[in-house]
């Protein structure tokens with residue numbers, strides 16, 4: 001099993017971009033040809049202004065999570081448009097760095113961190129300075145986009161870049177302020193001052209003091225990635241088979257996966273789960289992070305199954321059918337194997353906690369609730385497994401307590417899956433309650449979650465109609481084409497000099 005070994009000294013490594021997509025492909029999808037033509041024109045203008053210079057994106061992990069997910073395709077599509085865009089990844093020399101930045105991440109989401117940020121500032125400073133010294137390939141006239149709090153401190157230590165060349169892209173945040181967000185923002189204050197532009201997922205996340213130089217930039221999904229590409233039944237079954245999730249004839253050598261999905265049954269196990277094909281599955285697939293709200297899904301599922309007969313009787317729908325669907329339903333809680341996500345030291349603990357909760361379930365539920373860790377040894381295989389799981393699910397749920405954007409929702413809607421998501425941050429931006437899916441009022445309340453799940457299970461036609469509308473919405477607002485347009489607008493704005501008006505970039 002691949003385990004990232006932290007290097008002894010801080011490194012900044014360039015990740016080669018494997019070109020998995022190209023712009024012409026999008027012309028045939030959902031009438032996106034006009035959008036492609038517009039991007040080509042915008043790309044030409046940015047490329048003319050940049051001349052021989054480049055764009056560098058800097059983030060803190062190669063795999064796991066939304067940032068890692070969007071980086072290769074953003075870099076490859078921008079390069080297609082003539083804007084040479086490269087990806088650098090920070091590998092801190094000190095393992096305590098990610099413990100500190102995980103606290104910072106949690107606090108930006110308004111919940112306590114485990115670290116005293118000020119006491120750990122020296123670690124952050126040292127790693128940031130070491131990383132800046134490593135970035136010799138970046139020219140003062142290149143555009144540098146630093147992603148998230150982990151590498152945010154690097155910019156302060158760079159040789160002074162030209163004006164209009166530095167942007168910070170923040171993927172986290174909440175609209176509310178409390179003592180934790182205040183402490184996190186004041187920790188970051190000295191580092192953010194040097195950026196020309198700050199790009200947030202939603203304007204609502206921008207702290208007042210940074211409004212004048214901030215803009216909005218939503219991520220988007222790539223319809224042609226392994227995560228989202230269409231899978232014909234033959235292919236879908238082959239993937240589930242290769243991942244060890246369903247039984248079937250042996251897989252040809254070329255189609256074998258390097259590792260199988262593991263399921264917690266009191267120990268990690270690789271045996272198949274035929275119910276995936278024959279029973280309604282409620283799926284959440286996310287990083288194992290407390291803020292993803294996995295733990296409340298267990299009591300919610302227990303409540304849903306326990307009260308199935310009375311719930312069904314109270315509905316206008318065919319009560320027998322609803323009752324039977326709930327009684328046959330399975331809950332799958334899946335996420336990346338924590339050993340493959342470098343910048344998330346808490347994932348192991350969150351997964352352990354879920355396993356303990358699974359151990360305590362009554363036996364009839366244990367057989368219907370499945371905690372899975374998805375192998376990360378091969379990014380493509382991992383993406384295909386997520387794709388297949390989202391496609392077989394009867395309902396996809398994203399029960400985040402906090403969520404900057406939540407790509408998993410757009411991914412599921414793109415596949416026309418009925419989606420229930422908590423009414424927070426970027427999830428509420430993607431889903432209009434009752435039109436594109438169902439919003440869960442309170443992700444910590446089993447009642448609230450169970451009610452949302454019931455709504456989708458009880459009215460499949462309505463769920464399908466919402467999923468159809470959701471797909472339209474994703475196609476218009478949340479594909480990689482919209483994201484690339486926002487990037488090009490952001491670059492133009494940087495190159496033209498900062499605009500003091502707080503307006504969206506996308």
Ligand code: UDP
Pocket residue numbers: 064065066067069227285286287334335336337374382383386405406407408409411
């Ligand atoms: N993801 C993945 N493999 C997994 C679990 C999740 O590739 O085993 C992906 C998921 O499909 C999505 C991303 O990780 O593309 C998570 O992004 P999101 O914006 O939902 O949340 P984040 O992890 O950035 O907080």
